[in-house]
Each structure stands twice: as C-alpha cells, then as structure tokens.
Amino acid sequence: MKGPPIWVTAVAVLVLVFLQLPVIVVAMASVSTTSYLTVPPVGFTLDWFVEVLTDKDYLEAIQTSFLLAFAATAGALVLGTAAAYALHHRMVPWADALASFFMAPLIFPAVVIGVALLQYYALIGLRWSFWGLLLAHIAITVPYVIRACLTSLAGVKGELEEAARVLGASGFTAFRLVTLPLLKPGLVAGAFFAFITSLDNVPVTIFLLGPRQSTLPVKIFTSIEHGGVDPGLAAISTLLILVTGLALVIAERWVGFSRFV
Amino acid sequence: MRRLSGAALVTPLVLVLVGVFVGPLLVMLPTSFHPYVPGQGIGTSWTLENYTVAFTDGYYREVIGRTLWMGFLVTFIALVIGYPLAYFMARTTRTWRAVATLLVMFPLFLNLVVRSFGWIALLSNRGVINTLLMDLGLTTKPIRMMFDMTGLVIGMVHIYLPFMVFMLLSSISRVPRDVEDAASTLSASPSRVFWFVTLPLTAPGILAGCTLVFVLTISALVTPRLLGGPTFKVMSTLIYDEFLVKLDWPSGTAFAFILTAIALLVIWGANRVARRVAGGAA
Numbered sequence: 001m002k003g004p005p006i007w008v009t010a011v012a013v014l015v016l017v018f019l020q021l022p023v024i025v026v027a028m029a030s031v032s033t034t035s036y037l038t039v040p041p042v043g044f045t046l047d048w049f050v051e052v053l054t055d056k057d058y059l060e061a062i063q064t065s066f067l068l069a070f071a072a073t074a075g076a077l078v079l080g081t082a083a084a085y086a087l088h089h090r091m092v093p094w095a096d097a098l099a100s101f102f103m104a105p106l107i108f109p110a111v112v113i114g115v116a117l118l119q120y121y122a123l124i125g126l127r128w129s130f131w132g133l134l135l136a137h138i139a140i141t142v143p144y145v146i147r148a149c150l151t152s153l154a155g156v157k158g159e160l161e162e163a164a165r166v167l168g169a170s171g172f173t174a175f176r177l178v179t180l181p182l183l184k185p186g187l188v189a190g191a192f193f194a195f196i197t198s199l200d201n202v203p204v205t206i207f208l209l210g211p212r213q214s215t216l217p218v219k220i221f222t223s224i225e226h227g228g229v230d231p232g233l234a235a236i237s238t239l240l241i242l243v244t245g246l247a248l249v250i251a252e253r254w255v256g257f258s259r260f261v
Numbered sequence: 262m263r264r265l266s267g268a269a270l271v272t273p274l275v276l277v278l279v280g281v282f283v284g285p286l287l288v289m290l291p292t293s294f295h296p297y298v299p300g301q302g303i304g305t306s307w308t309l310e311n312y313t314v315a316f317t318d319g320y321y322r323e324v325i326g327r328t329l330w331m332g333f334l335v336t337f338i339a340l341v342i343g344y345p346l347a348y349f350m351a352r353t354t355r356t357w358r359a360v361a362t363l364l365v366m367f368p369l370f371l372n373l374v375v376r377s378f379g380w381i382a383l384l385s386n387r388g389v390i391n392t393l394l395m396d397l398g399l400t401t402k403p404i405r406m407m408f409d410m411t412g413l414v415i416g417m418v419h420i421y422l423p424f425m426v427f428m429l430l431s432s433i434s435r436v437p438r439d440v441e442d443a444a445s446t447l448s449a450s451p452s453r454v455f456w457f458v459t460l461p462l463t464a465p466g467i468l469a470g471c472t473l474v475f476v477l478t479i480s481a482l483v484t485p486r487l488l489g490g491p492t493f494k495v496m497s498t499l500i501y502d503e504f505l506v507k508l509d510w511p512s513g514t515a516f517a518f519i520l521t522a523i524a525l526l527v528i529w530g531a532n533r534v535a536r537r538v539a540g541g542a543a
Contacts, residue, residue, distance in 0.1 A: 003352055003353055003354070004348060004349045004352040004353060005451070008345045008348055008349050009349055009353075011342070011345040011346070011349075012345055012346040012348075012349035012350070012361070015342050015343070015345070015346045015422070016346065016361060016364050016365070018342075018419065019364060019365060019367075019368045019419065019422065019423070020364065020367070020368065021379070021383065021419075022368075022375075022376050022378075022379020022380050022382070022383060022419065023367070023368065023371065023376075023379060025379050025382045025383055025389055026375060026378060026379045026382060029382055037382055039382060039389045039392075079273050079274040079277060080274065082270040082271070082273070082274070083270060083271050083273075083274040083275075085270060086266075086267045086270035086271045087271070089267075091266065091267025091270065092267040092268060092270075092271050098271065098275075101275075101278065102274065102278065104278075104282070105278070105282055107476070107524065107525070107528060108282075108286075108521060108524070109479075109480030109497065109517075109520050109521060109524055110480065110482065111480065111482045111497045111500055111501060111517070111520075112286075112480075112500070112517040112518075112520060112521050113282065113285070115289070115500060115504050115510075115513060115514065115517055116285035116286050116288070116289045116514075116517070117281065117285045118504065119285070119288060119289055119292060119510065119514075120281075120284060120285035120288045120289070121285075123288060132281075135277060135280065135281045136281050138277055138281075139277060139278055139281045139282045142274065142277075142278075171266070196370050199372070200370075200372050200373055202373065202374060202482065202483045203482040203483065203497070207504065207505070216372075217372055217373070217374045217375075220372075220374045220375070220378065221374045221483060221486075221487070224374070224377075224378060224381065224487055225486065225487070229378075229381060229382075233378060234378075234382070237372070237374075237375040237378055237379075240371070240372050240375055241371060241375065244367070244370050244371050244372070245367060247370075248363065248366060248367060248370055249363075252363065
C-alpha cells in the first residue's frame, strides 16, 4: 500500500505545526522574567505561575469554572442518557423531531443564546444566580452527550438487555448491569466533550455573570479586552494547556475516544 | 407502560430546554419589534425599524457584509489547507494517523480564549512575527496584522480548521481504494485519479465541513472580539456591544435573530444540496 505523495506529507506537517503555534508561544511567554509579554522568553522563571495561583480572584474563578463544568456535565449525562435511551428505543412519539430539538442548542449561535438568557433571567429573577448559569450550561452541553450516546446505543444489541429481563432483572437493573457498561466509552467521550464545552464557554456565560462573579475563561477574556496582556495571563493559560493535554491523553488511553469525534 | 416510561425519560430534558432555550428566544422576539428609548430602554410601541435599519444603514450593512466575507474566507482557507492534512491522515500508517489525530484534537479542546491570546502574542505590533521580521531586516516598521481582517482570518482558520479536518477525514477514509486503483490501472495519472475520482467522492464531506466552519465562523464571539478589537466589528461582537455597552437591547435582539436566520438558512440550504446530490447519485 503506497502512502500519500511527499508534498502532501509536507503540507500536512506544516499545517500540524500551524495548529500548535499559539500553544507553543503561550507556553514560552509564561516563563519570561520580563513584566511584558515576549517570545522567545528572557531568562526563566516560574514566578508568574506562583503569582496567579496565589491570586484570590483567579482561584475563585477557577473554582467557579470547575464546579460549573462538573455540575453541568453530571446534569447533561443524566438527562442526556435518559433521553437518548428513550429516543433509541422509540419509546416516545416523534423521536426524530425530539432528537433534532435536543441538538438545536448546538446550531444556534452561542451569543444569541447568551443575550436571550440575559433578558429572560432578568425577567424571571434568575439573573446572576449559579442555578441559572448551570441550567444554561446543561442546555449547551447536552447535545454532545445525546450524540455520543445515540452512536454507542446503535452498537449495542437490544437482545442483551431483553435476555436480562427474561432472566428476571427489572428494567433499570437490566440497563445498569448490561447496557450501561457497554455504553461506557461513548459516555466517557460525551462527558469529556460536555466538560470541555462548559469549561471553555464565554459567549453564554459572560452575559449571565454578576459583577463579582467570574469563570476562568471569562476572566482571561476580560483581562485581555482591557489590555492587560502579561506573562501572568500566559502562565494561567499554560496551566489550562497542561490540564487539557493531560485530560486528552488520559481519555484517549482510557477509551480511545477519538473514534467519537 | 412503555409510552409512560418513555415520557418519564424524555420529559426532564424537554423541560430544561423549554425553560432555558425556547423560552428565552420567545421572550426575546417581541423585544426586537419595540423601539429603543435612550435612557429608558425598551419602548412600548411596535416597530419594524430594528430590522429594516440593519439593511438600510451603511454601517450595519458593512458589518453584515464583513461577517459573511470573513465566513467565506475562513471556510475557503480551512478547506484548502485542511484537505491535504485530512488526505495525509487517511492514507498514512496507523501510528502517524493516531499522532496527527491527537495533534489536531489538542487545539480543538484548548480554551478558545487561550488560543486567541496565543495569536495576539504572535500577530501584535510587538509580537513574535513582527519582531522576527524586523530582526531579519525584512521590514523596518511592524506590519499591522491585528484589528483587521488579516489577523481575524488567521485566528479563525486556526480555531475552526480541526472541524474541517475531521469532517474531511471521515469522508476521505470512506473512499474505496479499489475505485482509485481501478482508475490507475486504466492508466489515469495520479492527479487525474484525484480530481476525477477521489475529490468527487468526498464532495459530501467537503460540503458538510464547509457548512460547519462557515456557521461557526459567523457565530463566533471571542476571537473576533480579541483579534478584531472594539472597532473592527462583526455581527456577534456588534450584538455583544448593543447589549453590554450601548444597552440598546431592541437593536441587539434584531441582530441576534438576523444572525440566527443566516446560520439556519445556510444549514438548510446545505442539507437540500446534499440531499439532491445523494438523490442524483442513487
């Protein structure tokens, strides 16, 4: 079997380098001893990492971000898996229309969902509340769970669960002991997408935060907007790069989830 | 019984989505038909002006035109540089494919704000690229690459390229090698095989990838805001400013609906084309 032509390989390598470029630059800038952003870095220091990790505002933003991402992922997993199961087994009328409806938050521009929620929450008094933010994040992350779940369910033989039912297991027990383990790779992939999506989100979150609240990406976003580009920002960004890279490698090793992209 | 448990499984999610997705959009609809009263906010009379002004006012028309042009440029460049990469991934060894997959996926999962920040460090007047060019003596003054279309397109291509690559990859992987081999056996040159066999067979993937990238690009907020700055506006950053800076919600909501309509129209059109192509082939 002959491989791709040499020039295709060359272009592919260049494009792969282009994709890593901003990551490399941010990581390099984070260790510079200068107070301004410069690449290649001048000297080497980890002071910027210490500085951001001892900054109370950053720590609070990190805490909010992770709390929100964990809660949204858990919520999306429970609601999404239940709904996908019912859709797959056609236990509800208009299953196809419902599936499209559940995927809709993915198609609508996030900024539109953000501004719509701003006005709506102001109206019903949920503005600036964590619960409002959480529900919004469940809505924007649930499509990933539904999609991964439906893909996995298509590969699970229905007879297996029926066999368990025949042998006397209740509906939920049969699901928990037979289908759920088979769904695990899909669920892990869906959860990973959901978690990253929540952790990454700015266009919905930024409209719903109160004056003293912040999530990590919104905090970085507003800092850059106000012109505060310094190695401290590069350091907190580098930490996010490390966490993302680590999570990606673990998820890939665990379930080989690149199949679900 | 089956119906009943089915409803029990679906209802919670339906309620959440009706509550925080459909509800807000419905509430927003009437706002877009009210006038904006400076100092008071949303007026009580009814008007179509928020919509008509978007197409008659020169400034708003420029913003809409710029958004669509940006979407086109980003989609085109992502396709041209993404295709060779996807082709390479489809045809190389398993190991290289796995490595390349991780390298494409990594930036995809990396925080959007962090990636835009990386491009600021690269493209700004005192950024990496300008410093390098000046050190090499290729230019004496920094070349302006931020707060205009150049920087915006570079950053957006970087951010949405992974989507294009994965769409193309799944399409190219499905092209049966026998068909290409058959064409080669019949003495078609490699470039002829590509243009007349491989490329047409991957057309559905190209269409899907382009649709996705175009819609994501025109909807993006973070990158246009950070790389375009407060003055070089596209539709999403305009909506952001109408809401958070000017507090002109009626105008902002009208633009939100126009942006949504464009996105849905593009998806609907692409689906129709895809169905027609698939129907014609069968």
